Amino acid sequence: MNDVGELKRYIIAHARAQSIPPERLRELLGRIRNDDGDAPGSWVRAWVAEGDLEYRQGRLYDACRYYMLARFPYPDGPARQEAQRRCVEVFDRFRRDDTGIQRLDVAAGDGLVRCYATGLSRERRPPLLILMGGIVSIKEQWAYTLLNLRRTGLAAVVAELPGIGENTLPYTPDGHRMLTAIMDAVGDRADAARSYAIMPSFAGHLALRCAVDDRRIRGVVSAGAPVNRFFTDGAWQRGLPRVTVDTLAHLMGTEPARLHGELPAWALTAEHLTGLDIPVHYMAARRDEIIPRGDLRFLRDHVRRLHLVENDDVHGSPAHHVDARIWTARSIMRMRGAYTPQRAALSAAWFGRRAWRRLAGRTGAPDLPLRDAGPPPLRTPES
Numbered sequence: 001m002n003d004v005g006e007l008k009r010y011i012i013a014h015a016r017a018q019s020i021p022p023e024r025l026r027e028l029l030g031r032i033r034n035d036d037g038d039a040p041g042s043w044v045r046a047w048v049a050e051g052d053l054e055y056r057q058g059r060l061y062d063a064c065r066y067y068m069l070a071r072f073p074y075p076d077g078p079a080r081q082e083a084q085r086r087c088v089e090v091f092d093r094f095r096r097d098d099t100g101i102q103r104l105d106v107a108a109g110d111g112l113v114r115c116y117a118t119g120l121s122r123e124r125r126p127p128l129l130i131l132m133g134g135i136v137s138i139k140e141q142w143a144y145t146l147l148n149l150r151r152t153g154l155a156a157v158v159a160e161l162p163g164i165g166e167n168t169l170p171y172t173p174d175g176h177r178m179l180t181a182i183m184d185a186v187g188d189r190a191d192a193a194r195s196y197a198i199m200p201s202f203a204g205h206l207a208l209r210c211a212v213d214d215r216r217i218r219g220v221v222s223a224g225a226p227v228n229r230f231f232t233d234g235a236w237q238r239g240l241p242r243v244t245v246d247t248l249a250h251l252m253g254t255e256p257a258r259l260h261g262e263l264p265a266w267a268l269t270a271e272h273l274t275g276l277d278i279p280v281h282y283m284a285a286r287r288d289e290i291i292p293r294g295d296l297r298f299l300r301d302h303v304r305r306l307h308l309v310e311n312d313d314v315h316g317s318p319a320h321h322v323d324a325r326i327w328t329a330r331s332i333m334r335m336r337g338a339y340t341p342q343r344a345a346l347s348a349a350w351f352g353r354r355a356w357r358r359l360a361g362r363t364g365a366p367d368l369p370l371r372d373a374g375p376p377p378l379r380t381p382e383s
Contacts, residue, residue, distance in 0.1 A: 002035045002073070006243045007043055011072055013316030018065040018141065024050075037079040044070045044079040051086065060094040064140050073136040073247045074164075084138070088166065091140045101146050104157060108181035111162070111169035115139065115182065118146045119155035120189035127194040129156040129332070130182060134201025134224075135247050138165040155190035157182055161203055163251040171251040173265045176210035183216055192216050196332055201225055201316075205268065208280070212272045219335035221328055223283035224315055229294035231267035234260050236292045244290055273302035280306050281331040283324060285313040307331070326350050 008029050015025050028050060033041035038048075051066030067090065070083035095101040095116065104115040116139055119126055129149065131142050142158040149156045159182060162169035169178055183192035197207040197220045204225025211217040229236065237245075237260050248263075249256040280303050284296050299306055309327060311320045326349050333343040 002043070002076075002246070003242055004032060004035050004043065006241055007035065007072065008032065010241065010243055010315075011069060013318035013321070014072065014136070014141075015069060016318050016321045018069065020065065020069075037077055038082075042079070044083055046070075048079075048083055048086070051083075051090075055090060060090050060097075061143055064091045064094065064143070068138055068140055071138070073243050074250055076250070084165070087138070087140055091143070094143070099143075099147060100150050101143070104185070106159075106178075106182050106185040108169060108178045111167070113159055113169060113178050113182065114166035115157050115159045116142070116146060117155070117157045117186070118150055119152075120186055121155070122189050125189065125191045126153055126155045127196070127336070128183065128186065128190040128192050129154045130179060130195060130197050130199070130207075131156060131158045132161060132197075132199045132203035132206070134203055135161060135164065135244075135251060137161075137201070137203075140165075155186065157186060161206065161251075170253065176206045176213075179206065179210040179217070180214045183214065194218055196335060197221065198328060198332065199225070204282075205266070208268060208276070209272065211278060212275055217278065219279045219281070219332070221281045221331045221335075223317065223324060224285060224288060224291050225282070225295075226266075226291055227273075227295040228267045228269070228298045229292045230290075231263040231265075233292060233294065236294075237263065240290060268298075270298075270302045273299070274304070276303060276305075278305060279335050281309075281327075281335070282306065283309045283311065283317065283327060285311050285315055285317050287313060288315045290315040307334075323350070323353055326353070 012025075028046055031041065032043050032046045035043045038045050047066050047070030051063045051070065054066060055063035064087050067083050067087035071080045071087065075081040075084050100118050102117045102120070104117040106113040106115060131145060133141060137160070139158045139160045146156055146158060159178070160167040161171065162175040162178060163171040169175060183195055186192060193216050195216045196218055199207040199220065200223040202225065204220065204222025205227065207217065207220045207222065208225070208227070211220060245256045245259060249259050252259070252262060254262055280299070282299060284291070296308070299308070311317045311323070313319050317324055326346055330343060330346040330350055333340070333346070
């Protein structure tokens with residue numbers, strides 16, 4: 001059973017990313033009193049009830065948003081497993097309604113990586129964009145990103161970390177090889193030699209490790225990713241939120257008390273990072289309670305083409321989620337050398353928002369409003 005206070009605190013960034021209205025979020029969290037399976041007042045029951053309401057009104061993806069938050073942080077019993085099942089089932093109905101989102105199953109090692117894809121074409125073989133979230137995120141959260149990507153000239157594949165959602169691979173230090181398997185699997189329908197990764201949090205760690213060995217990855221965009229000190233600093237690990245420790249232990253198949261002895265095997269080394277000759281765009285939170293500042297210093301010291309942005313925020317930068325959307329889209333355009341009116345517009349929006357925060361002295365303030373149409377389009381020229 002999880003600590004309800006921690007769940008409420010750490011769900012905020014994920015709820016904002018899913019465009020849950022703030023007033024509805026406050027009301028919903030106010031109803032939650034325990035984390036006792038599907039009991040009255042429980043975490044899962046509250047979120048699933050909201051999802052069921054959306055489903056009955058025919059808003060399939062809105063229902064998915066609530067189901068995916070119900071299974072947060074991971075399916076630890078029948079109630080969360082059922083929420084996960086509903087999310088995948090309803091999303092499948094949603095994607096079949098002329099979205100262009102396809103199922104893609106990739107064999108990797110002894111497991112199966114179930115993905116969603118868009119833009120794959122044997123005739124065009126466009127550049128490839130791989131997207132993935134962290135240890136509490138599932139692939140269904142990327143729906144509107146995939147819809148926007150249909151207009152960009154890019155192919156895209158969304159996957160999950162090993163052990164998350166429908167990815168049957170175990171979470172091990174060599175889990176990055178699944179990215180190579182994905183690139184291999186779509187090489188006849190995308191130009192995998194021009195692959196880019198949008199992978200925040202623990203997926204960013206996976207992308208950086210893969211890029212060391214697989215030079216087809218031409219750039220990595222990440223935020224709040226652990227690198228080295230997170231995995232090696234025992235004192236820092238002792239102060240991690242319980243939800244982070246429990247989720248990692250669950251993924252690694254160990255006990256929380258033994259986690260500190262196993263994490264060092266995941267650490268990226270100076271040799272790993274100095275061998276990278278690709279752009280790495282990284283967004284950090286100055287008050288991050290999960291990723292230590294030492295990891296930023298490690299990146300600065302060893303990544304040659306690092307583009308670092310810092311927010312006065314906590315992990316996940318919940319007060320900067322719109323900024324992050326704009327920055328992510330602009331970063332991919334910069335990596336690809338795409339000089340378009342769309343990139344100019346995103347640059348203007350990005351610098352305008354940053355200037356507003358500095359002049360107002362509100363670097364940690366809530367985001368300026370932006371119409372909820374999913375992430376900004378990553379519109380780039382065909383190439």
